[in-house]
Structures are given as C-alpha cells and as structure tokens.
Amino acid sequence: MSEYPASGPPPQIPPTPAPRPATTLRQRLAELRGPSVAPHPLDARALAALAANPGCKRRALLDAAGVNKAVLATALGSPAAFGQSQFAFMRGNAFEAKVKADGGTELLRLLYERLGGGCEAAPQEAQVPDLTAAGPEGRAARTALALREATAAGGWALLDHPMLALEVAGSPAYLEPDAVVVHPDGTWTVVEIKSFPMIDGSADAAKVGAAARQSAVYVLALERIAEKTGGARVGHRVLLVCPKDFSNLPTASVVDVRKQRAVTRRQLTRLTRIEDIAATLPEGTTFDPGCSPQELGQAVESVGAAYAPECLAACELAFHCREKSRVQGAVESLGRSVRGELGGLTTVGAVLAAAAGKEGDPADPTVAALRRAAALRAEALEGRAVCH
Structure with missing residues (x-):
C-alpha cells in the first residue's frame, strides 16, 4: 500500500546541497592577508630571523600569509624603524651593478682568487642565462632549469638574481640571492653583495654574521635543486663581496656557512605547520590593514607569540609584542636566559x-x-x- 494519498502527487524532497569545496591553504592565507592586499615577499633575511625563533607561531603565520608586518605594526600603533634609507638603498644598487658589470668579469675574478673554480685558468667570461618568467613559481622553475643546463654544459655560468623555492612549515617561500655562480666542476656558489665596507680585509662581525645566516638559507634552497641534478654540488663557502676600505672598489672574502646552515635547517624543521596554526584561528580572522586597530589587535592576539628581546632587532612587530609581554608580566620579556633559569x-x-x-x-x-x-x-x- 502506498504511503502517499491517491489524490495528489508525492511531496517534493529538496535535493541534498552539494558539499562546499574545501578551502585550500593558499586561499586561507589570502583571506588572512586581505582579499585585495598583495602578498609581501618572504626574503632570506626574514626567514633566517624566523628560524632563530621557531616557537613564534605569530611570525610564522604572518610571514607565510605575506602580511606586511611593518604596515601591521603601524596600524596597531607600535611602528618599528626597519629597513634601509633611500640613500643606502641606491648606493647598494649602484655597487651591485658595478660588481656585475661586463658580464660579471670582476665578480668572477674575485671568486676565482678566493675559491678557485675547478680549473687551472681564471675565467674570462661566463654564460648569463635569461631567468625571466611569469610569477615567482615560473621564475623558480626557470632558475632550476638554468642550473641544470649550466651544470651539464661544464662551463662557467652566472645567474643574476635567481629565484629559489624553499618549503617552510608546509608553505613555499621564494628567495632571491644576489647571484649564484656555477663552476666548471659542477659546484654552485652563493654570492652575497653588501654595501658595508671591508676595512683591512675584515668587516663588522655582526653584519657578516647576518649575511652568513641569510646565505645559509640560500644554500638550503639550492640543495633541494642539487638533489635532482646529477653532478651538482652546493658549496658551503659563500663569497661575500663588499666595498674595499672607504672606496667603491669591490673586494671579497669567503664565509663558511656550515654551522649556520645546520642551525637553520634544524630550526625550520621545528616550525609548526602553517595549516595547523591557521586551523586554530576564529572564523573571520583577518590582518587586512583596512580593518580598525581594535579588530587587528584581536586578530594578532589570536595567534600565540614567543617574544624575546632579540626580536627587537629582527621583527617589525617586536614593540607591540614587548608591550603585551610587559602588561602580562611574562618573564620572557627579560630574556631567554632568564626564562630558562x-x-x-x-x-x-x-x-x-x-x-x-x-x-x-x-x-x-x-x-x-x-x-x-x-x-x-x-x-x-x-x-x-x-x-x-
């Protein structure tokens, strides 16, 4: 016997709604950054600072989402004076252009004098492959291809501002060293060009240390490519090029980054995966600079931080985090060594x-x-x- 009355049609059962597609990590990070906000690139300097404080989920999430922390700090009322002056920036660009002029002849000479090159004669010229491509993913793929082709060719090659990819807490970071030189024997050497002077053959120890930590990140990224390239080997000694004494003439020294590389690699593996951090945030959380300071403050406080006085020299949000740490009376504000005691x-x-x-x-x-x-x-x- 039918359960429906014979006088009318059976009631209409509404169709089951199709499940909403899962939000990808990239979409989620774009929502956190703000739908109309362009991502702020994560460079090797920021990545080295992040590796120095792997317990800070706040910085890990903000850097992965491409949030401009300087703009965010200003919106929160705790701006930090970071970055080079316009004069220093222009001077650095002019010095880098001088070092790389004429196909990198002077750069190759300095590299051969300090490191050799797997051959008896100094290089007279080098191939300079075109690395242009669409977007950071395309440039990273083009760089990897150029490295493989140069290694297979067995000659000198100078890659000017290549793009390297490195996975950080499950999210890709794109890095741009000043240069990478491919030797005839298949060795890849990172070149860092800095505008601070090298007086009597030595430079400021703190600045050299920062350059070494930055270069170690590039070495790690290059090693990912070298693993898939036969005959390639990434050198753990990088070439640091600086102005000589008080002139604009380039000179160079070799910096061994094996220790910095090991520390950075270990610290990066300790970072919590970005999707795990994002999953703990309240619905609707955003760091869009167009929001009110109150909304931004709530969003920032929804992500745990690991403040230490060392953050003042490496993070744009350090003043904001220090103030919150002092209000809470946290002993971390006194330093990691004090906290440990x-x-x-x-x-x-x-x-x-x-x-x-x-x-x-x-x-x-x-x-x-x-x-x-x-x-x-x-x-x-x-x-x-x-x-x-």
Whole structure:
C-alpha cells in the first residue's frame, strides 16, 4: 500500500546541497592577508630571523600569509624603524651593478682568487642565462632549469638574481640571492653583495654574521635543486663581496656557512605547520590593514607569540609584542636566559612573590635561590643605609 494519498502527487524532497569545496591553504592565507592586499615577499633575511625563533607561531603565520608586518605594526600603533634609507638603498644598487658589470668579469675574478673554480685558468667570461618568467613559481622553475643546463654544459655560468623555492612549515617561500655562480666542476656558489665596507680585509662581525645566516638559507634552497641534478654540488663557502676600505672598489672574502646552515635547517624543521596554526584561528580572522586597530589587535592576539628581546632587532612587530609581554608580566620579556633559569615561574609577579617568601616551595632550588638573593640584597641595602 502506498504511503502517499491517491489524490495528489508525492511531496517534493529538496535535493541534498552539494558539499562546499574545501578551502585550500593558499586561499586561507589570502583571506588572512586581505582579499585585495598583495602578498609581501618572504626574503632570506626574514626567514633566517624566523628560524632563530621557531616557537613564534605569530611570525610564522604572518610571514607565510605575506602580511606586511611593518604596515601591521603601524596600524596597531607600535611602528618599528626597519629597513634601509633611500640613500643606502641606491648606493647598494649602484655597487651591485658595478660588481656585475661586463658580464660579471670582476665578480668572477674575485671568486676565482678566493675559491678557485675547478680549473687551472681564471675565467674570462661566463654564460648569463635569461631567468625571466611569469610569477615567482615560473621564475623558480626557470632558475632550476638554468642550473641544470649550466651544470651539464661544464662551463662557467652566472645567474643574476635567481629565484629559489624553499618549503617552510608546509608553505613555499621564494628567495632571491644576489647571484649564484656555477663552476666548471659542477659546484654552485652563493654570492652575497653588501654595501658595508671591508676595512683591512675584515668587516663588522655582526653584519657578516647576518649575511652568513641569510646565505645559509640560500644554500638550503639550492640543495633541494642539487638533489635532482646529477653532478651538482652546493658549496658551503659563500663569497661575500663588499666595498674595499672607504672606496667603491669591490673586494671579497669567503664565509663558511656550515654551522649556520645546520642551525637553520634544524630550526625550520621545528616550525609548526602553517595549516595547523591557521586551523586554530576564529572564523573571520583577518590582518587586512583596512580593518580598525581594535579588530587587528584581536586578530594578532589570536595567534600565540614567543617574544624575546632579540626580536627587537629582527621583527617589525617586536614593540607591540614587548608591550603585551610587559602588561602580562611574562618573564620572557627579560630574556631567554632568564626564562630558562626561572623554571616554572612564568610571571614577574610570581618571581617577586617567591623571593619575598609569600609563594613557592622552599625546597624548589629556583625559589631557594631567589630568597637567598633577596636576603643578600636586603643586607646590602641595610649596610648602605647604616654607612650613610
């Protein structure tokens, strides 16, 4: 017997709606950045800074999404003075053009003097392949092809501003070194051209260290390509080219980046995958600079940060994160070494209470040390008062 009445047609059952397509990671990152905001490129300098603080999910997500952290910091009311002056930028470009003039003749001479080249004679000329292509993905693919072709040809080749791809926390980052030289023996050498001077054969140690960390990122990216290229080998000694003394004449030194490469590689593997961080954000979270400061502040605070004083020299959001860390009384604002010494005491208030004997287990070595330090300080202040 039919369950429907004979006098009319059966009721219409609405069709099951088709499932919505899953949002890809790229789409999700574009939503976080803002639909009309162009992505800010992630360069090797930023990647080296990220590797130095792998526990900071905030920076990892913002860099992967292509958020301009300088613009974001300004919108939050905590701008940071980062970047070169226009004069320094123009001077650096002029010096780089001088080094690479005439097909890179001077650059190849410096490289042969400092590193040799797998052949007996100094190079007279080198192939300079065209690396133009559409978009960073196309340029990275064209660079990989040029490297393979130059290695197979067995001669000198100079790749001017190649594009390299490196996966960071499950998301691709595109990097652009100043130059990569292919030797006749198949060795690939990274060349970093800086505008700070090299006086009497040596340069500022801090600047050289920053250049080494930056170059180590390029070495890691090149190694990914070399794994698929027969006969290729990435050199762990990079060529650092700088102005000689107080002139505009180029000179060079060799920097071994094996230590920086190992540290950077280990730190990058510790980064939480970007999709895992993005999945924890509230629906509708965006870092679009067109939003109000209140909305941007809530969005930024929805992602965990790992502030340390070292961030002040490497991250545009450092002043904002420092202020929030101080408001919360987090001991991280005092430095990583201090944080490590304090064990389970995570706030300045808890540290002061433990030192005053108001909180904490006296059997805890950290609490006992704090109370002993407080007692010694009280004795010193009391003795000073008596002397006066």
